[in-house]
Amino acid sequence: MTEQAIIAGCLQNDAAAQRELYNRFSPKMLSVCYRFAPNREDAEDMLQEGFIKVFTQIHTFQNKGAFEGWIRRIIVHTCINFLKKHKKFNESLDISYANTVHVKEETVPSIMQARQIIECIRLLPVGYRTVLNLYALEGYSHKEIGIMLDIEESTSRSQYTRAKAMLETILIRKKIIEAPKQDFQWLTAFNKT
Amino acid sequence: MYQDDEFEQFLQDEVKQHRMYPSDHVWNNIRTELHGYRSWHALTFISVFIITALTLSTVLSTQQQNVHLQPLSVPNVHTSQQQAIAANHAAHEKSRQYFNTLAPSSINTHTIAELDATNDDLLANTIDNITPGSTIINTQAPKSSIITTKNINNVRVLNATPIVSLNTMTVAETTEALNNNEAVLTAKEDAVNADATTEDKEEKYPLITENLKTANSSVSKKLSPRKLSKFGFQFYITPSTSYRRLSDEKVKDIIQPAASAALPVNAPLNQPANVNEVVRHRPAVGMEIGFAVLYNISDRLKLKTGLQLNIRHYQIETFQSSTYDRATISLINFNGIENITRYSPYNNNVGYKQTELANKVYQLSVPIGLQWQVLKGKHLGMNAEASVQPTLNLNKNVYLLSTDYRHYADGNDFVRKWNINTNVGFNLTYTSGKTIWQLGPQIRYQHLPTFSNKYPIKEYLLDYGMRIGLTKAIQ
Numbered sequence: 001m002t003e004q005a006i007i008a009g010c011l012q013n014d015a016a017a018q019r020e021l022y023n024r025f026s027p028k029m030l031s032v033c034y035r036f037a038p039n040r041e042d043a044e045d046m047l048q049e050g051f052i053k054v055f056t057q058i059h060t061f062q063n064k065g066a067f068e069g070w071i072r073r074i075i076v077h078t079c080i081n082f083l084k085k086h087k088k089f090n091e092s093l094d095i096s097y098a099n100t101v102h103v104k105e106e107t108v109p110s111i112m113q114a115r116q117i118i119e120c121i122r123l124l125p126v127g128y129r130t131v132l133n134l135y136a137l138e139g140y141s142h143k144e145i146g147i148m149l150d151i152e153e154s155t156s157r158s159q160y161t162r163a164k165a166m167l168e169t170i171l172i173r174k175k176i177i178e179a180p181k182q183d184f185q186w187l188t189a190f191n192k193t
Numbered sequence: 194m195y196q197d198d199e200f201e202q203f204l205q206d207e208v209k210q211h212r213m214y215p216s217d218h219v220w221n222n223i224r225t226e227l228h229g230y231r232s233w234h235a236l237t238f239i240s241v242f243i244i245t246a247l248t249l250s251t252v253l254s255t256q257q258q259n260v261h262l263q264p265l266s267v268p269n270v271h272t273s274q275q276q277a278i279a280a281n282h283a284a285h286e287k288s289r290q291y292f293n294t295l296a297p298s299s300i301n302t303h304t305i306a307e308l309d310a311t312n313d314d315l316l317a318n319t320i321d322n323i324t325p326g327s328t329i330i331n332t333q334a335p336k337s338s339i340i341t342t343k344n345i346n347n348v349r350v351l352n353a354t355p356i357v358s359l360n361t362m363t364v365a366e367t368t369e370a371l372n373n374n375e376a377v378l379t380a381k382e383d384a385v386n387a388d389a390t391t392e393d394k395e396e397k398y399p400l401i402t403e404n405l406k407t408a409n410s411s412v413s414k415k416l417s418p419r420k421l422s423k424f425g426f427q428f429y430i431t432p433s434t435s436y437r438r439l440s441d442e443k444v445k446d447i448i449q450p451a452a453s454a455a456l457p458v459n460a461p462l463n464q465p466a467n468v469n470e471v472v473r474h475r476p477a478v479g480m481e482i483g484f485a486v487l488y489n490i491s492d493r494l495k496l497k498t499g500l501q502l503n504i505r506h507y508q509i510e511t512f513q514s515s516t517y518d519r520a521t522i523s524l525i526n527f528n529g530i531e532n533i534t535r536y537s538p539y540n541n542n543v544g545y546k547q548t549e550l551a552n553k554v555y556q557l558s559v560p561i562g563l564q565w566q567v568l569k570g571k572h573l574g575m576n577a578e579a580s581v582q583p584t585l586n587l588n589k590n591v592y593l594l595s596t597d598y599r600h601y602a603d604g605n606d607f608v609r610k611w612n613i614n615t616n617v618g619f620n621l622t623y624t625s626g627k628t629i630w631q632l633g634p635q636i637r638y639q640h641l642p643t644f645s646n647k648y649p650i651k652e653y654l655l656d657y658g659m660r661i662g663l664t665k666a667i668q
Contacts, residue, residue: 001531015228016606022220023534027212027517034213048219052226114211117204136201137208164200177203 003067010058018055025068026051029075035121035133036079042086050078076138080148083126113176120170128163135160214517214536423489425666427499431481431635433658435505440642441468443649444596447525468650471541471598473510477551480504481637481658485560493566497580503556503637505654509592511601512544520600522593524647531647535602539592542599550601554589554608554643558582560616574622576631582614584639591643594650607644614639618660629664 001009001020009017030047037043053074061070121129130149134140135156140148142156149156171177485499517536524531539550562580586608593604620633635658642651 001533013227015224018224018227019220019606020533022223023536026219027214027536030213030215031208031211035208043213044215044219047215048222051223055223055227114207117207118211121208136204168200 046079046082050075131159132163425487427485427664429662431658431660433656434476435507436655438653439468440651477506479506495564498561501558505554509550512540513548514538514540514544520595520602523596537600537602539601550592552591555587556584558584579617584612607648612641631662635660
């Protein structure tokens with residue numbers, strides 16, 4: 001089925017079209033939810049709520065932009081509302097927390113690097129994780145993040161900086177990425193002279 | 194939109210293609226939220242079926258009991274008592290002979306007992322007033338199975354058991370009473386015939402002859418067998434196994450040519466083998482449970498219809514993959530070929546472990562057919578039956594094969610709601626009273642494919658079973 005046929009069918013509440021839409025986009029959207037949720041069960045709950053909103057609000061899609069992007073925005077907002085409703089947000093933590101995170105081999109499956117990275121993202125505290133997801137992966141600005149999470153724009157920036165540093169530490173410890181090389185160019189220039 | 198930052202770019206590149214596959218209950222919950230709970234028609238139909246069967250069997254059983262309890266005749270005892278009393282009073286008129294005439298058959302033993310004490314004198318008085326040489330019948334004699342005769346004053350008296358009413362007696366007593374009545378009537382007829390010429394019979398014994406006629410007609414109404422109703426009802430159960438046959442003509446004629454045309458010119462043609470060679474399935478035990486009403490068109494031919502619940506079940510052998518793979522299902526509609534995507538962990542060829550998928554369908558049928566009694570003995574017999582069964586699919590749990598024969602995916606959305614089956618069977622029967630037990634093989638064939646015409650792989654089901662049934666005729 002083409003995307004237009006799916007949308008037309010969903011507008012008429014056709015179960016087959018809805019099922020096709022779900023099958024086509026649910027794998028990617030569950031991955032999105034999984035990055036926000038503390039566990040898989042919550043991720044599936046977020047996905048379920050999100051798709052119900054997609055189907056009930058599909059008449060508001062105005063064919064401006066990609067359909068997947070429109071679905072994604074609904075899913076992300078659903079994830080945020082879910083976390084707020086269940087009071088999953090913690091206060092921001094000090095950067096030293098990253099040093100206390102012990103990444104066990106078995107908690108980070110080695111199936112593929114993408115999955116490993118996602119699992120590392122999920123190790124972050126929920127507040128850091130949410131800001132990092134919204135800014136680095138979903139493309140929201142800090143201003144938009146502030147509105148969504150009811151925080152200041154500056155708070156969003158600082159939370160993101162800390163989240164990024166923490167994630168880098170985890171990824172380096174997991175050897176998914178290499179530690180950044182020091183910039184010794186000034187020393188090389190000194191030696192030459 | 195994104196910051197120009199290598200780290201963020203790295204995250205986006207790694208994460209954006211990641212997929213995760215949700216549990217089945219997520220879609221079920223979404224569907225329920227949007228369309229409400231799927232009404233389980235099976236429960237409704239099964240309940241209606243059971244209630245109807247119980248109601249009918251109760252009603253029909255009650256009618257049978259009422260038939261047995263119904264009296265052969267319904268005389269008015271009160272009226273007969275009055276008649277007896279009136280006769281008793283009238284007997285005081287010695288000139289009247291009616292007291293010794295045959296009493297109506299409606300007089301019962303109670304009446305007789307009441308009159309016994311007062312009738313002895315009447316008899317004696319009556320005899321005194323009867324023309325010598327005639328015969329009278331003393332129906333007021335004590336109850337006795339022996340008919341005695343005596344001559345009193347040259348009047349032959351036959352002491353016979355009085356004709357009694359049959360409505361308060363048991364069957365055994367009634368039979369005895371009828372036999373006695375016959376003897377009495379015979380004696381009376383002999384008396385009438387002996388004592389009168391043909392012409393004078395009715396004149397001389399008007400009341401006797403009149404009552405003889407009445408009694409004869411009542412006696413002739415013996416306990417004759419009641420005429421059987423033309424209807425009967427039947428319960429049956431048929432454990433069965435389901436076999437399936439697949440046909441992939443549409444795939445070879447339409448889908449594969451279209452897929453080949455889309456390939457590059459030099460690409461090798463990879464034509465899958467016949468679908469029956471690549472699938473592995475085995476039959477499983479299902480069941481048919483039914484209730485039928487039979488109508489006797491003739492002694493041997495019966496029309497049969499009813500309700501039947503079918504459970505069809507077979508197993509598909511496949512492999513389980515560690516990931517959800519993309520399964521493409523090509524559908525044929527008026528627009529051409531439409532590809533549907535499903536994600537499934539069931540692979541027909543490879544996987545980390547073997548698994549079996551249970552294909553199960555619940556159906557409700559209305560069989561309409563004929564039953565022919567081939568052989569009919571005293572107890573044993575044989576019949577043959579055939580029927581056409583419009584069938585409604587109720588709940589289902591089926592998997593269908595992707596059109597590239599590689600994966601199995603959820604196929605519930607494509608199952609036909611209605612189908613047609615035919616059934617043929619032979620039964621050995623054993624008759625015990627009004628009950629007929631039957632046992633015999635049955636075959637049921639599904640005429641239309643299981644899935645809608647859009648799906649190009651056609652599945653036809655064939656069930657073999659052994660029917661056990663119980664038939665009761667209605668009387």
